[in-house]
Amino acid sequence: MYSSATTPTPSATRATLRPPTAAAGRPGPKQAPPATRPVAPRGAEGRAVDARVVPAGRTALGPTGRTALGLRGPEAVPPIGARLPLARQADGQVLRARRPGQPGGPERIDPSALQTPSVRAALASVARICPAFTPRQVLREGSRHILVAGTIGRAPVVAKCLAPQAVRSEYFEQLVADFHHEVAVYRAFVRHRPPVRLPRLVAADHDRCVLVMERVPGRPAARERHPVNAPTPGEVRALLTAVRTLNLWRPPTDVFQPRMDYQLEIARYHSVGQLTDRDAGDLRGLLHGLGSTPMQLCHGDALLSNMLLAPSGPVLVDWEQAGWYLPGYDLAVLWSVLSGDTAARRQISQLAQSGGTMARDAFLVNLVLVLMREIRLYDVPGAGEEQRIMIRRLYDDAALARRAVRAAVGTR
Numbered sequence: 581m582y583s584s585a586t587t588p589t590p591s592a593t594r595a596t597l598r599p600p601t602a603a604a605g606r607p608g609p610k611q612a613p614p615a616t617r618p619v620a621p622r623g624a625e626g627r628a629v630d631a632r633v634v635p636a637g638r639t640a641l642g643p644t645g646r647t648a649l650g651l652r653g654p655e656a657v658p659p660i661g662a663r664l665p666l667a668r669q670a671d672g673q674v675l676r677a678r679r680p681g682q683p684g685g686p687e688r689i690d691p692s693a694l695q696t697p698s699v700r701a702a703l704a705s706v707a708r709i710c711p712a713f714t715p716r717q718v719l720r721e722g723s724r725h726i727l728v729a730g731t732i733g734r735a736p737v738v739a740k741c742l743a744p745q746a747v748r749s750e751y752f753e754q755l756v757a758d759f760h761h762e763v764a765v766y767r768a769f770v771r772h773r774p775p776v777r778l779p780r781l782v783a784a785d786h787d788r789c790v791l792v793m794e795r796v797p798g799r800p801a802a803r804e805r806h807p808v809n810a811p812t813p814g815e816v817r818a819l820l821t822a823v824r825t826l827n828l829w830r831p832p833t834d835v836f837q838p839r840m841d842y843q844l845e846i847a848r849y850h851s852v853g854q855l856t857d858r859d860a861g862d863l864r865g866l867l868h869g870l871g872s873t874p875m876q877l878c879h880g881d882a883l884l885s886n887m888l889l890a891p892s893g894p895v896l897v898d899w900e901q902a903g904w905y906l907p908g909y910d911l912a913v914l915w916s917v918l919s920g921d922t923a924a925r926r927q928i929s930q931l932a933q934s935g936g937t938m939a940r941d942a943f944l945v946n947l948v949l950v951l952m953r954e955i956r957l958y959d960v961p962g963a964g965e966e967q968r969i970m971i972r973r974l975y976d977d978a979a980l981a982r983r984a985v986r987a988a989v990g991t992r
Contacts, residue, residue, distance in 0.1 A: 693717075693718040693721070694715050694718060694728075696721065697744075698721060698726060698743055698744050698745065699718055699721060699726060699728065701744050702726045702728065702739070702741035702743070702744075702790075703715055703728065703739075705741055705785065705788045705789075705790045706728070706739045706741065706790055706792065708785065708788065708790075709783045709784070709785045709790060709792065710732060710737075710739070710782070710783050710792050712732045712733060713730050713731075713732055713737070713739065713792065714730050714731050714732070715728050715729075715730040715739075716728075716729050716730045716731060717729040717730075719738070721743070722743060723743055723745045723746065723749065724742075724743055724746055724749075724755060725740055725741065725742060725743055725746075726740075726741045726742075726743050727739070727740050728741075729795055732782065732792075735794070736794070736795040736797075737782055737792055737793065737794060737795050738779070738792070738793055738794075738795045739790065739791070739792045740790070740791040740792075740793070741788075741789060741790050741791075742755060742756065742759055742789035742790075756789060758900040758901075759789045759791070759900070760786060760789075761900060761901075761902075762791065762898075762899050762900045762902075763784045763786055763791055765836070765899040765900075765902045766781040766784065766791065766793065766899065767781065767784070768831075768835045768836070769781070771835075772831045772832065772835055774826060774829055774831070775825050775826065775829050776822050776825055776826045776829075776894070776896055777796075777822070777890070777892060777893055777894065777895045777896070778895060778896050778897065778899070779793040779794045779795070779796055779895070779897060780793060780794040781793055781794075782794060796888055796890050796895045796897075797890055797891065798888035798889050798890030798891070798895060799888065799889055800884065800885050800886075800887070800888060800889075801815060801819060801884035801885070801887045801888070801889055801894075802883075802884035802885055803885060804885070805883060805885065805917060806917050806919065806970060807884060807917070807920070808920065809920075810918055810920050810921035810924060811884065811889070813923060813924075815889060816918075816921065816923075816924045816927065817927070818889075818893060818894050819884070819887055819894050819914075820911075820914070820924075820927060820928065820931065821894075822887070822893070822894040822896065823879065823882055823896075823910045823911070823914070824931060826877065826878070826879060826896070826910070827876050827877060827878060827907070827908075827910060827911075829877055830877070831877060836877060836902065836903045836904055837903050837904065838875065838903060838904045838905075839880055839901055839902070839903030839904065839905060840903075840905055840906075840909075842867055842906065842945065842949070843864070843867065845949050846860050846863050846864060846867075846949070847860070849949070849952045849956075852956075854952045854955065854956065855948075855952065858986075859948070859982055859985075862982075862985045862986055862989045863945055863948060863949075863985060865989050865992075866941045866942075866944065866945050866985065866988060866989060867945060869938070869941065869992065870906060870938060870941060870942055870945070873906065873907065873938050873939075873942060874907075875904035875905060875906065875907075876904065876905055876906065876907040876908070876909070877902070877903070877904060878902070878903070878904075878905040878909040878910045879896055879899065879901070879902055879910050880899075880900070880901025880902050880903060880905065880909070880910075881898060881900065881901045881913070882896075882910035882911075882913045882914055883913065883917060884914075884917065884918075886898040905946070906942040906945060906946055907935060907938075907939045907942040907943065908932050908939060908942050908943030908946050908947075909946045909950075911928050911931055911932050911943060911946075912932075912943055912946035912947040912949075912950045913950055914928055915928045915929070915947060916947065916950045916951055916954055916974075916977065919973055919977065940988070941988050944981065944984055944985045944988055945985070947981045948978070948981045948982065948985060951974060951977055951978040951981055952978070954974050955971070955974050955975065955978060958970055958971050958974060959971045959974075
């Protein structure tokens with residue numbers, strides 16, 4: 581939320597995923613308006629996949645009884661008893677970035693950054709609810725949001741405001757709705773404290789779209805949407821533990837709302853040709869079997885750039901998409917962006933199947949839809965060579981996910 585976020589030549593492999601070679605920095609995707617309602621945009625060395633045809637009645641399992649995604653078939657898993665948020669591209673740059681691991685503290689005031697018309701308008705809105713707020717540093721000034729770090733007394737805080745440019749945007753209504761939802765989530769967390777670390781709410785102005793929260797010392801787990809260098813194994817384990825802890829938390833059902841219409845999203849990607857007739861049919865078949873599966877509370881935008889590595893442990897920020905999803909949505913988001921870390925993907929697959937066949941099927945549905953979103957963001961005209969490498973990798977990942985869905989449907 582207050583960290584900047586965003587930003588294959590194929591080689592023969594087995595059906596399991598192999599670690600791709602890290603590519604250089606990748607350009608951010610161009611804005612791709614969805615086919616239904618507009619959503620504010622946010623801000624792949626590919627690999628060849630085993631394309632052998634699986635005979636009828638057989639599953640696409642490898643020699644160890646796992647699918648291409650590392651998920652065991654139903655016979656190896658102990659049985660048990662909406663709106664799709666488009667990925668958001670970073671809407672601004674960090675004007676004064678802190679070095680990784682640098683402890684938090686008062687930065688020097690940057691008068692030039694604080695005197696731009698947009699920032700001054702944002703500060704005027706912040707002053708209405710926090711007269712004691714002293715601005716110190718502009719963290720982000722973009723077309724969607726403005727983030728300003730400062731202090732209230734001696735306490736470090738961050739003010740998040742809707743940018744004045746957003747008023748003229750075609751996505752204005754969606755931006756306001758997402759901001760209102762984030763304010764509501766923070767207020768709900770005051771009443772029902774989640775079991776994960778997040779910034780403490782200081783003040784909020786629902787009407788003017790202003791949010792003031794505690795500034796947590798730490799660094800983003802990654803500064804790109806699809807990071808070249810993944811976090812260390814220990815950091816990945818800590819992040820997955822935090823996400824899993826949130827997903828298993830059961831707050832009162834009336835506090836949060838479903839954030840995704842799965843049938844609508846399948847129809848949308850089918851209508852634009854990203855899903856074939858068979859793909860759409862397979863996903864609907866899995867959804868039909870998941871009708872009685874309880875929904876799961878998810879962050880909704882569990883990118884590494886929305887997770888801070890603080891001394892006290894991982895801190896989750898940017899809660900605009902938090903709500904109820906099918907189990908495994910946050911894990912699917914992390915799997916889609918950790919293409920360079922095979923060990924992390926293996927851990928995610930193991931977590932996804934730990935809840936049994938139904939949890940595995942829900943993860944696969946989420947994964948296909950998340951990958952369709954990523955492809956829609958990146959596969960745009962004018963992409964550079966590095967972005968085309970990422971696009972090929974995303975298509976390869978989508979092919980693996982499709983085959984895993986097909987195998988899951990065939991073994992029911």
